[in-house]
Amino acid sequence: MARQAGELFEEFQELTASEFFRKNKQMLGFSGKIRSLTIVFHELITNSFDAAEEAGILPVIKIDLKRVDKDHYILKHIDNGPGIPEDFVTRVFCTMFAGSKFRNIQSRGQQGLGCSGCVLLSQMTTGKPAKIISGYKENGKLKGVQMTLKMDVKTNKGLILDKKEVEVTETGVCVELQFKDVSYSLSEQGAFEYIRRTMIANPHAQITFRDPTGHKYIFNRAAEIIPPLPKEVLPHPRGVTADDLIFMAKHTDKRRFRSLLTSSLSRMSTKRVNEIEEMTGIDLNKRPKDMKWDEAEKIVELFAKMDFMAPPTSGLIPIGAEQIEKGLIEILKPEFVTATTRKPVTYKGGVAFIIEAAIAYGGQAGRVVGEQRKAEIMRFANRVPLTFDQGSCAITESLKSIDWKRYGIKDLENAPVTVFVNIVSTNVPYLSTGKQSVAPEPEILHEVRQSSMKVARKLQKYLRAKKAAKEEEMRSKIFETYVPIILREAANLAGTSVPEYEEVLAKVTRRAKAELLGDTLDE
Amino acid sequence: MARQAGELFEEFQELTASEFFRKNKQMLGFSGKIRSLTIVFHELITNSFDAAEEAGILPVIKIDLKRVDKDHYILKHIDNGPGIPEDFVTRVFCTMFAGSKFRNIQSRGQQGLGCSGCVLLSQMTTGKPAKIISGYKENGKLKGVQMTLKMDVKTNKGLILDKKEVEVTETGVCVELQFKDVSYSLSEQGAFEYIRRTMIANPHAQITFRDPTGHKYIFNRAAEIIPPLPKEVLPHPRGVTADDLIFMAKHTDKRRFRSLLTSSLSRMSTKRVNEIEEMTGIDLNKRPKDMKWDEAEKIVELFAKMDFMAPPTSGLIPIGAEQIEKGLIEILKPEFVTATTRKPVTYKGGVAFIIEAAIAYGGQAGRVVGEQRKAEIMRFANRVPLTFDQGSCAITESLKSIDWKRYGIKDLENAPVTVFVNIVSTNVPYLSTGKQSVAPEPEILHEVRQSSMKVARKLQKYLRAKKAAKEEEMRSKIFETYVPIILREAANLAGTSVPEYEEVLAKVTRRAKAELLGDTLDE
Amino acid sequence: MNKKEIAANKLTSLGTSIIEDVTKNKIPNIQVPSRGTSNIVFDEQKRHYVLGDRYGKRSLGNVKQIKKIGQMVYMANFCKDLVQREKTATLRELYYVSEGWDVEFGDQQESNIIGEDLEVTLGMTREDLGLMPEEDGASVYGKITLQEDDIEINALRSGKSGYTISPTIDEVEFLDHDVKRVIAVETMGMFHRMVQEEAYKKFDTLIVGLKGQAARATRRFLKRVNEELKLPVYICNDGDPWGFHIAMVIISGSAKLAHVNHQLATPNAKFLGVTASDIINYDLPTDPLKDIDVLRLKELLKDPRYRDETWKTEIKKMLKIGKKAEQQSFSKYGLEYVVDTYFPEKLESMEN
């Protein structure tokens, strides 16, 4: 018997974000024991870095991972950032979709899911509350608060189980969480490698990590400069969709569409606005709320045809070649290292990005497989290591397209080489939900290629010089060995005695040296 | 200069689910033009099926896809389900995380993101509102309402632009949406193949599809039986985590933990509860809210050690072998088809599932590559086609592990064969966010293997019988040809004349036939 | 009865038995001795492989066997004709001749196998049946006189490349000789070296250039000089598993030809070198053993033909040093060294 609609909708309900992600934790990256723990490290470390840098502090992080039982760990993560004001603590750690990073700004984390996701995972697997200590300054006065928190998934809010003021000696946040169903691993996808790579891309930071065996790793600061704070930049006209314009129009406080355009988009002068008005015939003196979709679409179509200056790049802060080299030297102690930072360019016509590449050779560069050192590729986006989905990533694809033989590396796979690539952008085009691989935009592929080839050429120069020194030594030896033998045999053949040959020998040795300084190395 | 925490938190804000997914649409499966459109078809069709079946109606769907411009389409989707009461229309289409499918029930869709996701995509790419007509019965009276809706992402609610009562002739919902940045394709991942496969797994449905060229495909109903409605089943003790118990305890209206356990879990008798009380020493007469995590963990650990009956399987409704065969015959017109439905079993100790497998040979089975028909694998979960991530799926893995040569198929890849596998469960273990591949649980691999080998054996029997008929004919010909020749040559060799040999010829022909009926076919 | 008459009779009897069966209304069948590995056994007495006594029955009433019977009978007719006309044909020619038959061969391989079936069924060699291999035999140089048909041949006066053993060696008669031994060498390079250095004079020897694996005619020749002329036969090959095995096939026959080894094996022939000990003692230039060499040496260790202690020691020694050497590597010490030093030393040690 057919049932009526009303009956069927008796069970209709609405979930909170927390409830939703409780049922879908894999959407937060929590899938697999090793990956889950790496994601936790990632969320906490990037939050600490972003916070410290925003506050103008050189980041110092202490991490302590204790093993309680198989797949069961206690993680203590302490930073020296500006801390979190008491009122915001529950929201940062217990409300999903809450955060301060929803602007058009280059930052490491970006979803408002990081800290609260970690708390959710902890609570789901152990039932244990989160322990937070926040030291922060209010009106110049140092305050400290300690809280024990649970997440109420039904409401997507924090429950304070316990709260007290505590004395702190400096600002910063200490987070203590317990996890089950996670696993600490030394593999390329594991937490340790994540820290190591993080330190290469963030040589201004310092991390002390005590691993589950009790061993303490100290990753020292290799550079004393705090990276400049990236500025929020207005979106470039080429980077917006009609939906974005409508969304801006709806939530602006500007009175006219004209002023909305100039104030919300970069490179948008009054002259440009007048041109738009003229060419589209739309009255831009309208109130933003009256903007129709068709009109927004017309404007966006026009954007694609107009010439704009490239987007401002003040929002992009690369690590810088010198800093990258310092990071690589500190961590890999290589025989040779070189880095380069490209000029900013754009993809999709309006999104600015910078590619940085480096190459390290010898020492501890490359990864150890069996008894050999093989090449490794380290991918980063805004200084954050990308550890999964290597195969589909634009960075990998681009590096594979390079003919490494041309740069004196016969077989990239088997060379003791670490190739480093970092993409800097307010809007890195990720391929998938996990944000672990970069989409193959042609401009990105091009920039990765160019920058890698540049560092490869420098490596080649180094390897050549090394080889040439060896070669010269070998050459004079060859002449000194063979000339007497040949003349002895030739004399035997001719049936005569061996003539004086000092002068001829000197001649050929001299000539060979001259040759070497030319370009005879290309065999 | 270091900044204080308070300053930094001035920009702290909270997003709604709609705002969040507006920025992360790939998390809804909307990545790539072809895939995006297939996901839209998927969401709308599964919603229509679920609704019609819940209401006890044989599903009839009409889909009309018009091309407006390159990558720009208008989709009209009409079903004959029970309709949506006026009050719920905006929530179904404009509120994310809202739905009626959050129970432990076997259903096709399940996230409360389907319809609202489609509306979000439409709005984001075209700015156009959704047009909905809902016909539904209220107190036995047929009512019709037409609405034009927009989604307010800032509030995660619908905005009604226009609403009026309309006359309808039957219940059902008509959705009209526009999309840009999507693309209609005939490939294996495209919308058309999605419909075709859907029809195989849902032979009780009827779909009429007008494609962008105006061609009208009518997929007829092959079976008149509405699948029985799956019942909601209580979770099995082996399938719950400590977090689940705590969550239940928090949101129950039971007064004691004891009664919570018996009423919320299946196979949980009073006797079992007493055992639990005795063995854990926990007072189960406590109020649920007083349950501690440690206690919940202890109970869950005990669950793993206790013997429970397998979970009830009344919640699992397979398609049924006969229905699958009808579906395959209707769509593929094969030379031979056979299907099987396995008995329910469990994975991870507590989650029940059923595997169904079928094989179709000849006719339009297999996919056409160049001029040849090659094998194809059709994967389904609860009757829904899985079209992406084939490589990593347990179904594919299991099928590849079978030695098809043993079943008379020398080279599976190049045989005109369609292999069909459907997994039925309240809780299909997907591998990734996209819900496109099944995790390789050992029990699932086993069941897929067993069921596929069963249908393969039936196919083998068919192919053998076909071959045997040919063989018999060939054999008697061989004797009739060779015996006279051999005797002529032998007589020549012996230097005698050829003797009468009719009787010997009759003898060997007779004997060969007898042999054939034995087991001499295995060469 | 001479060989020809025996062959003709045996061939005829194959036809007779079939016709008789039919006359008695029995389904005819042919018993073909099995050539499967399990029916090939090493005969310690005879010191070579022989066929065991297992048979396969090939019945006219079996759909898979009937075609093969047809092919055998056809081939028997062809061979009978050859024998009667005192002709020979190569296996390749036979294959083309079969084009005109009412039973076809799929390929040369198939017709070769039926040829072997006929050999074992009748207990005759293919040469007895008029079927000749394509390949010529070895080159022979030295003081021996042979007669082919009505022609006398002196192997010292046939040119520097010597007398070539023809496939029909069984029809050759040994008239006279003036040698004390026979030395067979693997390569023609070594053969010419020995001719040039007059080894035939120095050692009163025939020089036989095997050209790699010895042809059937060569093996027959060596057996005949050993048994008819009572000459000791020495074999000198490359010092590697393949050289060892070329010698061993001459000495103890091959498993594949178990049914004719009694006509081919020369159990008294001796392996002179190059041994692993030679490699060490003469400090020869070597190549490292390849994986396949090591594998082959290990196989030899399990082979009953190498059960002799000396062989086992040499094989193990080669595995231990991991090296192999060619015959011609003695040139390291000059072209004449092999004839002036190596052969005298080795012959001395083997004959005393």
Add this chain to the structure above:
Amino acid sequence: MNKKEIAANKLTSLGTSIIEDVTKNKIPNIQVPSRGTSNIVFDEQKRHYVLGDRYGKRSLGNVKQIKKIGQMVYMANFCKDLVQREKTATLRELYYVSEGWDVEFGDQQESNIIGEDLEVTLGMTREDLGLMPEEDGASVYGKITLQEDDIEINALRSGKSGYTISPTIDEVEFLDHDVKRVIAVETMGMFHRMVQEEAYKKFDTLIVGLKGQAARATRRFLKRVNEELKLPVYICNDGDPWGFHIAMVIISGSAKLAHVNHQLATPNAKFLGVTASDIINYDLPTDPLKDIDVLRLKELLKDPRYRDETWKTEIKKMLKIGKKAEQQSFSKYGLEYVVDTYFPEKLESMEN
């Protein structure tokens, strides 16, 4: 001056020129004619490939060339010693001899190349320098008498496999013959068929069994019988691109040996068959052309040696029918057919 004196003098001059340069304080160098493809040209007059006049300079002052000079000088000394002592050595022996030298060869290939360098630099063949190939030449049967050193050899009385052309064929003298022509065949199967069917009598011919691609000694022999004895030479091979090419290398020489083709090529030799037309006319059993055959035939079409219209027609015809056939496939019509019918018909058409 005889060949030996010429060789010794040329070898000596190589040493002299180096020593003289040094005495004048010049850096010595050797001019080696280039054997690169661009320096190999087809000489329409001589009707075979010759080397062009491009040279490479090998200087004592070049680090990459000095070792090769050393190897050449060492090898020249070794050859001079061979020539003076009237000995020969195989390339393999030379390689092992070089173990004792102060300049090493990496492998046999490297020493072979230096050998060729020496040949072209001095304008002598390797045989002139005492270096012999490993391989023996073809078998010869028929009425011809030769003298090797002081031994007379009659190729009709050397056994059924005939006289084997030795690598030192240049030192052989032709004493007497009673034939009108020479027929060379690719396989020993066909050779024995012709001996058996007495083709040497029927056609007054020498029968030469090439054993596949003709050895240098064989090519030298054919050239000499053609030029010294004025005998027409016919070549009968398998009807496929490889058979064609075996014939062509005899007729017009190979590119690889451009520097010695004047001593090896027999431009007057004629290809008798098996042609594509034969395949059609005699309805021979065939195999389909494989991809590699088709490729090879197309290469031949571009080869200047096949510029002759007859060749072009036959190659195109074979491509068109897509089939190839072996010599022995005439057996389809009986063993004797090839001698009784095919050869007479073909010789008739070619000689008239």
